[in-house]
Amino acid sequence: MNHAPSSAALCTPDGVITRVELDTMVQALALQLAAEGTRVLATWLDNGPAWIVADLAAANGGLVHVPLPVFFTPTQVGHALQAAGVDTLLAANGMPIPWPGASVQPIQLAGSALTLHRRDVEPVRLPLHTGKITFTSGTTGTPKGVCLSNTAMQQVAAGLAEALAPLAIERHLCALPLPVLLENIAGVLAPLSQGAACTVLPLEQVGLSGSSRFDPARLQAAVLAHQPHSMILLPQMLRAWTLWLQHTHQRAPASLRMVAVGGAAVGAATLLAARAVGIPAFEGYGLSEGASVQTLNLPGADRPGSAGRPLPHSRVRVNAQGELEIAGSLMTGYLGAPEAVPAWWPTGDLGHIDSDGFVHVMGRSKHVLITSFGRNVSPEWVETTLCSQAGVAQAVVFGDAQPALSAVLWPLTSEVTEAQLQAAVDAANQALPDYARVVRWVRARAAFQPGTGLSTANGRPQRSAIETLHADALFETTVDTTAAVA
Numbered sequence: 001m002n003h004a005p006s007s008a009a010l011c012t013p014d015g016v017i018t019r020v021e022l023d024t025m026v027q028a029l030a031l032q033l034a035a036e037g038t039r040v041l042a043t044w045l046d047n048g049p050a051w052i053v054a055d056l057a058a059a060n061g062g063l064v065h066v067p068l069p070v071f072f073t074p075t076q077v078g079h080a081l082q083a084a085g086v087d088t089l090l091a092a093n094g095m096p097i098p099w100p101g102a103s104v105q106p107i108q109l110a111g112s113a114l115t116l117h118r119r120d121v122e123p124v125r126l127p128l129h130t131g132k133i134t135f136t137s138g139t140t141g142t143p144k145g146v147c148l149s150n151t152a153m154q155q156v157a158a159g160l161a162e163a164l165a166p167l168a169i170e171r172h173l174c175a176l177p178l179p180v181l182l183e184n185i186a187g188v189l190a191p192l193s194q195g196a197a198c199t200v201l202p203l204e205q206v207g208l209s210g211s212s213r214f215d216p217a218r219l220q221a222a223v224l225a226h227q228p229h230s231m232i233l234l235p236q237m238l239r240a241w242t243l244w245l246q247h248t249h250q251r252a253p254a255s256l257r258m259v260a261v262g263g264a265a266v267g268a269a270t271l272l273a274a275r276a277v278g279i280p281a282f283e284g285y286g287l288s289e290g291a292s293v294q295t296l297n298l299p300g301a302d303r304p305g306s307a308g309r310p311l312p313h314s315r316v317r318v319n320a321q322g323e324l325e326i327a328g329s330l331m332t333g334y335l336g337a338p339e340a341v342p343a344w345w346p347t348g349d350l351g352h353i354d355s356d357g358f359v360h361v362m363g364r365s366k367h368v369l370i371t372s373f374g375r376n377v378s379p380e381w382v383e384t385t386l387c388s389q390a391g392v393a394q395a396v397v398f399g400d401a402q403p404a405l406s407a408v409l410w411p412l413t414s415e416v417t418e419a420q421l422q423a424a425v426d427a428a429n430q431a432l433p434d435y436a437r438v439v440r441w442v443r444a445r446a447a448f449q450p451g452t453g454l455s456t457a458n459g460r461p462q463r464s465a466i467e468t469l470h471a472d473a474l475f476e477t478t479v480d481t482t483a484a485v486a
Contacts, residue, residue, distance in 0.1 A: 008197040010049045011171075011226065013205070014111050016197075017049055025053045025110055030061035032107075036118060038088040042066040042081060043179075045092050047203050049110035051178045052188055054090055059131060059150050066133045066145075067179035070203070071451050074098040083145060083335055084133050085124030089117040127332035127341075134181045136288050136456060145335030148181075152291040152329040157189040159313030159329075163298060164230075165194070167257045173199045173228035175206045175219065175237070181292045182262055187232050199226045207237075213447075216244035220252070227255040234263045234459040235270065236393050236448075238281055242274045243390075243412050251278035260284050260296065263459040265361065265380050268304035269388035284308055285361055289345055291329045295359045306358040307351075316359055317344065323365055324351045350378065367463065369400045375435040377405065379463075382428070382436055389424035391416040394448045396461045397438065398474060404439035406474045408466055410447055418443065442473040 005020035017025075033041060041058050043065070045051045051067075058065035066084045068077055070092075078098035081089065090107070091097060093115055102119040126133075131150035172191040176183035178200075191198055203209070207218035214237055223231070233241070238261050245251060259281045261271075266283045274281040284296035285307035294316060297308035310316045315327040325344040333341055350362040363378030370376055379397040386395035386407060393412040399405035409421055421443065429437040446452040446469070448461045454469070455461050467474070 003195040007195065009192060010052060011197055011199040012049050012111070013201060017110065022049075022053070022056075026056045026060055029053055029057035029109065033057065033063060033088065034061055036088060036116075038063055038118075039123065040064040040066060040084055040086045040088070042068055042077075042084070042086040042089045043091070044068045044070065044072070044077060044089065044095055045114070045178075046070050047174055047178050047200055047206075048112060049200055050090075050112045050114060052198070052200060053110050055178075055184065055188070064126065064130055064133060066135075067184065068135075069177055069179045069450070080135060080145070083124070085121055085126075087119060087121050091115055091117065124336075126335070130332050133335055134179070134184075134288055146288040147332045147335055148288075148291050149332050152331070153185055153189060155313040155329045156185050156291045156293060156311075157193050159311040160186050160190040160293060160296075161194045162312045163296060164190070164258065167229070167299065169194070169229040169257060170196050171199060171226070171228045171255075172196055172230045173206070173223065173226055174201070175208075175222075175231045175233060177203060177208070181288055182286065183232055185292045186260065191230070196229075199228060214240055216241040220244065220250070223253050223256070227253055229255060230258040230260070231256070232260045232262070233281075235261055235266045235387070236459065238266070238274055238279070239270055239387065239393055240412055242270070242277055242279060245277040245279075246273075254278065256280050258282060258299070260293075262286060262293065264461075265363075265384040267384040267388045271304045282308070285349075285359060287326075287347055287349075289331045289347075290314070290326045291331065294326050294329075297358075303354075303356070303358045306354070306360050308359065309357045310359065316353065318352055319346070321365070322350050322352070322362075323347065324349045324359070324361065369398070369405070371399055371405070371435065372401055372403045377436050379405075382407070382432060382438065385428045385431055386424065386438070389427050391420045392424045394444070394461070396448070396463060396466045398463075398467055402475070405437065406440040406442075407438045408442055408444050408470050408474070410444040440474065442470055445469055 006018050008016045009019045009022040010017040041063050043054050074096045102117040105116040107114050107116045127147045129149040130147040132148045133145045136144045174187050206222045207215040259279050261281050262284045271281050282297040284293050286293035294314040295308040295310050313329050317325050319325055324347045327344045330341050330345050350365050351360050353359050363380035367379050382397045383395045386392050394410040395407050397405055397407045425438050425441055448454040454466050
């Protein structure tokens with residue numbers, strides 16, 4: 001692995017940035033921010049080298065970094081700026097900044113023309129050692145802020161680097177938005193710490209447009225052009241890319257050694273289908289409160305359908321209620337909440353650890369459905385089975401206090417017909433016991449994406465919003481005829 005100052009650190013559409021050049025940019029920005037009196041820096045930028053320079057400069061300068069996804073609305077940005085006590089905002093030119101009265105200064109950073117916005121604000125009390133505030137949801141005006149220390153993030157990066165060392169990864173392609181903690185830590189901090197180069201392109205060049213559209217053909221083109229050794233994908237991206245490769249009779253480039261998949265359950269069938277077209281997909285598990293990744297399947301230590309074994313930085317156990325708890329790289333606290341963080345964090349995920357140490361995540365404890373027949377069903381179990389069928393990109397299952405389960409399905413492409421979706425439901429039902437089968441389903445009216453208000457920034461569905469949008473089609477209303485006669 002090449003750690004020489006002249007070796008590549010970042011590969012961009014405009015060329016290579018070496019390690020010494022990156023260090024120089026980081027130090028210069030850190031000095032500029034210090035001179036401005038910055039305490040809390042927010043960034044509102046597309047993927048690119050400027051984002052990485054700002055993130056490293058904040059860490060090196062002892063500042064708090066608040067990364068904001070580009071798909072946040074001005075209202076969401078305004079909430080984050082106020083809640084975190086942001087005094088400096090680095091944004092792309094033309095962004096609708098909801099910050100009246102702020103001073104504006106043009107800035108050139110890593111080849112990009114940006115704008116630095118400054119405003120005097122009252123400091124907000126943050127948990128001790130907070131180095132970054134990541135917002136766990138992009139679907140409302142008041143997303144929750146998770147405060148993380150640089151130490152915790154470095155622990156995760158080091159744990160990942162140790163686990164992935166046998167793969168000798170030298171090139172990583174950033175395919176997720178950099179404000180997503182998974183890409184930030186596993187896709188930037190971990191590779192850079194090991195001397196690997198990060199290929200960082202505008203999101204549109206890797207197939208992500210806005211917050212709700214993904215083009216697998218563009219991702220394939222980017223992977224072919226840059227020949228990365230590793231990538232990170234969300235499950236719906238993996239499914240769409242796999243289907244596109246199948247339909248076009250192509251394969252993923254042989255350069256790939258590791259494609260980590262996280263953000264939601266994947267399912268063994270999806271992983272095996274991806275591998276059949278050359279995508280070395282491996283499922284992992286993590287959460288923002290633990291500074292992202294906690295467990296990961298690896299080549300040679302792989303059990304499809306599980307979330308993998310704990311990484312070197314992580315400890316995982318199951319409590320008496322069947323809930324997974326983690327320790328080792330925990331957050332410093334929630335933004336605006338005074339509660340201390342316990343030594344073992346209850347994840348809210350049900351699961352178990354098998355005799356070989358693989359962690360199995362069964363679903364969210366608060367999502368467990370109890371049918372009107374008294375059967376407990378984890379919707380994620382049924383959803384993973386549905387998403388393993390041809391044509392289904394995303395699925396959300398309902399049925400609490402109902403006699404049978406119902407589902408909202410989002411197809412992989414607009415060409416998927418109602419008949420094909422019905423066939424997918426039928427196939428899934430064959431693999432499920434009678435009490436967990438889907439009796440009623442509807443085609444989703446919008447994709448489960450942050451921009452539609454139907455998912456969090458890392459792809460987890462917003463169940464209440466999906467249920468509200470489709471309630472008229474999901475649940476039949478029974479008319480009380482006796483009341484009508486009276």
